[in-house]
Amino acid sequence: MKTIFVTGCAGLLGNHYSRFLLNKGYRVIGIDNLFGGYLDYTPNHEKFSFHHLSLDEDHERLKDLFKKHKPYAVYHFAAYAAEGLSPFVRRFNYQNNIISSVNVINNCVEFDCKLIFTSTMAVYGCSVPPFTEDLTPTPCDPYGIAKYAVEMDIKQAGVQFGLRYNIIRPHNVLGIYQNIWDKYRNVIGIFIRRTLDREPILVYGDGEQTRAFSDIDYYMEPFYQLIDGHDEEIFNIGADKHWSLNEVAEIVRKTGEKYGYSNTIEHAEARLEVKDAYCNHDKAKNFLSFKDETNLDSLVDKMFNWAKDQPKRELKTMNYEINKGIYSYWR
Numbered sequence: 001m002k003t004i005f006v007t008g009c010a011g012l013l014g015n016h017y018s019r020f021l022l023n024k025g026y027r028v029i030g031i032d033n034l035f036g037g038y039l040d041y042t043p044n045h046e047k048f049s050f051h052h053l054s055l056d057e058d059h060e061r062l063k064d065l066f067k068k069h070k071p072y073a074v075y076h077f078a079a080y081a082a083e084g085l086s087p088f089v090r091r092f093n094y095q096n097n098i099i100s101s102v103n104v105i106n107n108c109v110e111f112d113c114k115l116i117f118t119s120t121m122a123v124y125g126c127s128v129p130p131f132t133e134d135l136t137p138t139p140c141d142p143y144g145i146a147k148y149a150v151e152m153d154i155k156q157a158g159v160q161f162g163l164r165y166n167i168i169r170p171h172n173v174l175g176i177y178q179n180i181w182d183k184y185r186n187v188i189g190i191f192i193r194r195t196l197d198r199e200p201i202l203v204y205g206d207g208e209q210t211r212a213f214s215d216i217d218y219y220m221e222p223f224y225q226l227i228d229g230h231d232e233e234i235f236n237i238g239a240d241k242h243w244s245l246n247e248v249a250e251i252v253r254k255t256g257e258k259y260g261y262s263n264t265i266e267h268a269e270a271r272l273e274v275k276d277a278y279c280n281h282d283k284a285k286n287f288l289s290f291k292d293e294t295n296l297d298s299l300v301d302k303m304f305n306w307a308k309d310q311p312k313r314e315l316k317t318m319n320y321e322i323n324k325g326i327y328s329y330w331r
């Protein structure tokens with residue numbers, strides 16, 4: 001029985017993929033510091049074990065886990081993916097997203113196991129969409145810069161030590177077990193949480209910025225195909241169809257109405273963000289049998305139904321390293 005490490009196992013991608021691997025018969029070692037995920041999101045399964053550690057700090061404990069379990073592959077999902085917030089928490093962003101990854105890379109090299117790393121569409125920054133994998137990344141915020149730095153470090157380890165790896169650049173993934181109690185990220189989750197709290201749905205700026213949202217279910221099989229093949233390749237994965245945030249807000253409002261919530265949609269000051277961001281996914285479709293059949297209405301309905309039965313959780317707030325220019329809704 002092969003053992004796979006899944007970092008960020010209490011988060012959206014990590015907990016769904018851990019379940020997927022367990023169903024396939026793998027043993028899964030889940031690692032998470034619960035900064036952005038919840039323990040009760042992790043699978044309850046005899047072949048799953050949870051290890052509460054911070055990848056950026058607990059490198060000795062991480063090494064011990066590698067020594068003991070000798071994983072076949074590592075899916076490294078752990079990160080704090082708050083793109084808009086990242087300029088205000090720069091040190092935290094680089095410490096958490098780069099140093100954590102470096103500790104994972106060191107061990108993958110040392111213990112000779114494949115690394116599958118989730119980067120982000122944010123590495124394309126202000127390039128002209130649709131983004132293809134061969135574009136030279138030009139990230140324009142600290143989150144994207146951190147992810148691109150890790151991509152480059154992984155490639156270097158590939159050249160020097162023969163590290164086997166893949167880089168995935170997902171975007172706007174949705175599903176149950178998403179953190180909806182974090183006001184800095186996961187826009188649909190934020191809309192749902194505000195609806196449940198009977199607060200206005202807050203759209204930043206004019207709401208005409210577009211994003212392509214996709215159902216987490218479509219990611220599982222493509223992730224799995226990387227466990228043994230396609231070494232050194234980079235793949236965009238995500239939806240082709242995009243929606244404006246005004247359209248998305250209306251979908252959430254209508255869904256709420258169905259469940260007895262009558263919320264208004266309001267607009268707040270614009271954030272510094274890319275207006276239109278979407279990728280080309282031909283490579284994942286051709287090589288990983290990726291297909292996206294996301295039905296946003298029914299997915300939002302499923303998430304809403306799940307969210308309304310969740311325990312009330314504390315809303316996440318961060319200590320800003322820079323207060324200058326912080327948006328009114330984050331003060």
Ligand SMILES: NC(=O)c1ccc[n+]([C@@H]2O[C@H](COP(=O)([O-])OP(=O)(O)OC[C@H]3O[C@@H](n4cnc5c(N)ncnc54)[C@H](O)[C@@H]3O)[C@@H](O)[C@H]2O)c1
Pocket residue numbers: 007008009010011012013014031032033034035036037038053054055056076077078079080081096100118119120121169170171172173174178179
């Ligand atoms: N969800 C998306 O739309 C999306 C889009 C692009 C890229 N990604 C990338 O995919 C990965 C997973 O995203 P997600 O949506 O599941 O995020 P998530 O926040 O739901 O899960 C990430 C998990 O990592 C854990 N974590 C964070 N820092 C850690 C640390 N230092 N040590 C140990 N654990 C730590 C968090 O507690 C959390 O449970 C991330 O790397 C993210 O950058 C996600």
